[in-house]
């Protein structure tokens with residue numbers, strides 16, 4: 001049994017409605033190891049029976065992924081999370097962005113294993129020991145909280161997970177390499193990447 005179907009299915013969502021303004025061209029389609037960053041991320045979540053791509057209609061073609069438009073276009077990844085949670089029918093959502101190409105099924109399995117009955121979110125710790133909210137598991141019942149945050153004018157994704165109800169998982173920072181600029185990608189290409197598995 002795969003990580004995504006143990007203890008009830010997990011729905012996958014990639015939020016992909018950004019403008020890549022720092023990167024200068026659509027970073028989802030940038031190449032690393034011969035494939036787009038988006039396809040690396042998508043492959044890490046291939047075990048999830050339902051897979052959602054939160055992006056404007058027609059922006060990407062990704063086989064096996066359901067296109068879900070933003071409810072608040074251009075309002076950032078917190079709004080992407082809202083759209084994803086609203087389309088999720090399973091208890092848990094695996095949520096991420098287009099620009100973390102080091103993610104693997106092993107990474108997601110470790111987050112899934114860390115869930116507790118009371119947890120509302122499971123987030124990995126980055127290289128600085130901070131929770132990375134762009135590669136986490138979120139419980140569906142967080143939808144109301146996320147909507148309240150957005151309605152209050154909040155746009156920070158890190159506020160989606162309530163600190164007291166979040167499980168934090170260390171040991172996976174190499175999988176969290178984030179590509180925001182052409183220099184980030186150049187560094188990745190130069191270094192290679194060891195994600196542990």
Ligand SMILES: Nc1nc2c(ncn2[C@@H]2O[C@H](COP(=O)(O)OP(=O)(O)OP(=O)(O)O)[C@@H](O)[C@H]2O)c(=O)[nH]1
Pocket residue numbers: 015016017018019020021022023054055070072073074075076077079080096097098099134180
């Ligand atoms: N659905 C959706 N996703 C978004 C939106 N804005 C950003 N994202 C996604 O959120 C993730 C992380 O965002 P950023 O790293 O800031 O990406 P970005 O906004 O495209 O890049 P910058 O313009 O350089 O900030 C990426 O996967 C983006 O595609 C949005 O308005 N809607």
Ligand SMILES: [Mg+2]
Pocket residue numbers: 018
């Ligand atoms: Mg942005």
